[in-house]
Amino acid sequence: MWSKPVGGWGGAIVTRRAAGFQWEEGPNSFSPTPELLALAIAVGLRDELMLADRRLPRYVWWQGRLQAVPMAPPGLLTTGLLSPWGKLRAAIGALGFVPPSFAAEETVGGVFPAAFGAGGFGAVGGSLCVGGVCRRSRGFVPRGGISAGGGHRGVGGGLVAGFAQALRQRRAPDPQLPQTKPGELGSFREGIEALPRAIAVDLAQRGGAIGLGQRLIRLEPLGDRWRATLATAEGEQTQEARSVVLAVPAHGAAKLLAWLPAAASLAAIPYPAVACAVLAYPDGDLRQPLRGFGHLVPRGQGIRTLGTIWASSLFPGRAPSGFSLLLNFIGGVTDSDLAALPPDAIAAAVHRDLQQILVKPTAPSPQVLAVNLWRQAIPQFTVGHRSRLAQVEAVVAGEPGLFLAGNYLGGGGLRGLRAPRSGGCGPSRRLS
C-alpha cells in the first residue's frame, strides 16, 4: 500500500490507514470548486472523486443538546438555535428591511450575533470564530466548519437577497467537469492525499524534478535571478532561478523575506495550534446511529473540543463494519494551553467531551487511531488582514520573479488556494 514519504508532498494534507480505517489528519473534505475539479481531472482523478451526501445534517451543541443547523432561510424561523428576538431579526433581515450595518472589515464574532442575536446560531460565529474577519457582502453561508478562530465570511444583509444574489452569481456548469450541487463536499476514494500524490506523479511524468525533504533556508535576489539555499541530507545546496514561487505559510515566508518591508505583515498573521484526534467507537457505544456531517461546539458550553467530523457517516467505507470514526478538533485561539498537552491527555479530553454529546456516558475509552498536533494550523484572518495582504502584494510586486502562494492569501481551506501572487504574472513574466 502506498504511504506518504516523510517530508513529502501535500503539506497539511495527511491521509492515513490502519486496522481497516482510513482517515484524514488535516483537511477532511473540500468544496468542489471548478478550479479544484479541473486540477483533479487533469491529474487523472476523475474516477476517484467522492461527493458526500449534501443532505447530511450539520449540528451545533447548544444548551445541552445537538441541534440541526438550518440549511435555508425558512429553517431559521423554527430552529432552537435562535432566540425569539433572533428569529424576528432574521425575518426582518431576510426581507431586506433592516440589514445589519457592518463595517468594511468586521469580526465574525461581531457579525453573527448582530445578524442572528445571541442564540446558538450567533454563538457559532461569535464563539468558534473569535478573531475571524468578515468580508462585507450580502451572501449567506449556512455551512458549518472549523477554522480554529477564523472562518465564515460574507454574512449579513437580507437573507433572501443574499440567496438571490448567490443564485445569480452561480456560474454555468462546465460540461467537462463532474456536476456538483451547492453544499456538496468532496474527497477522493483514497483520501485527499490522492491529489498531491497525483500532482507529483504528473509533474514527474512531464520531466519535472521534485526534491523532497529539502528545507529552503535562504532566499536572496541576485540581479535578475534568485539564489535559494536549501538544507538537504547531503548538506547545504544552492540553486538559481529567474522565478521563485514561495508556497510556504506566512510565518515561513516572513523569515525567508526578512529583508522586505512586508515581512512584518506576513509574520503578524496568527496560526493557532489545533489538534486532530482520531477516535473510533463500536457503534453500540454511540447514543444514536451516526448520520450527519458533524457537530460544532460554540465556546461557553462547557466543552473543550471545537467540533467533530462524523467521518464514517460523511464518506462511507472509512471504518470497518460496526465502528464509527470521529475526527475531533481541539485547540484554537481560545485554548492556547492545548499545545502543552501530551497526545493521550488530548485524546482523553476529547473522549470526556464526546461522552456528553455523542457517545454513551458509560462508553469505555475508544480506539485512538491518531492525535496530530498542528502547532501552527490555520491562518486567522484577523481585523487588518486585508490591509496587511495589500501591503505584502505591493511590496512583492516590486520584486520581479518572486511569487507567493498559499492559503493565507485566499480562503482558509483547499478551495481558497490561489494561483501564485505577485506583481503582474503577465506574458512577459512567465515562471522559468
Ligand SMILES: Cc1cc2nc3c(=O)[nH]c(=O)nc-3n(C[C@H](O)[C@H](O)[C@H](O)COP(=O)(O)OP(=O)(O)OC[C@H]3O[C@@H](n4cnc5c(N)ncnc54)[C@H](O)[C@@H]3O)c2cc1C
Ligand atoms: C487540522 C486541519 C484541518 C483542515 N481541514 C480542512 C478541510 O476540511 N477543508 C479544507 O478545505 N481545508 C482544511 N484545512 C486547511 C487546508 O489544509 C489548508 O488550507 C491547505 O492544505 C494549505 O495549503 P498550503 O499549500 O497553503 O500550505 P501547507 O499545506 O501548510 O504547505 C506548506 C508546505 O511548505 C513547507 N515548508 C514550509 N517552510 C518551508 C521551507 N522553509 N522550505 C521548504 N518547505 C517548507 C511545509 O513543510 C509544507 O509542506 C485544514 C487544515 C488543518 C491544519
